[in-house]
Amino acid sequence: MATDDMAVPANFELxxxxxxxxxLIGRTPRQTFHMLSKGELPARKVGGRWVAERGKLIAFFMEAA
Structure with missing residues (x-):
């Protein structure tokens, strides 16, 4: 198995x-939880915790602006 296939991009940060x-998004935890629960943010639950990729969150808000 080649390690190049599993290389993580330099801008990848969870x-x-x-x-x-x-x-990161400048909201309260309560507002953020509501947005996450409704599927309004590019994130998912992993092991009971919300996780998002920093670059995708930033891109999401840049597109909305």
Whole structure:
């Protein structure tokens, strides 16, 4: 198995948890949880915790602007 196939892009960074995602997007944890629960943010639950890719969150808000 080649390691190149599994290389992680340099801009790939995960943001774990509602509080950290909230800090990144400038919202309260409560607002962020509501948005996550409704599927309004590009994130998913992993092992009971919300996780999002930093680049995708930033791109999501740049497209909306």
């Amino acid at each position: 943001v774990w948890g509602v509080h950290e995602i909230a800090k």
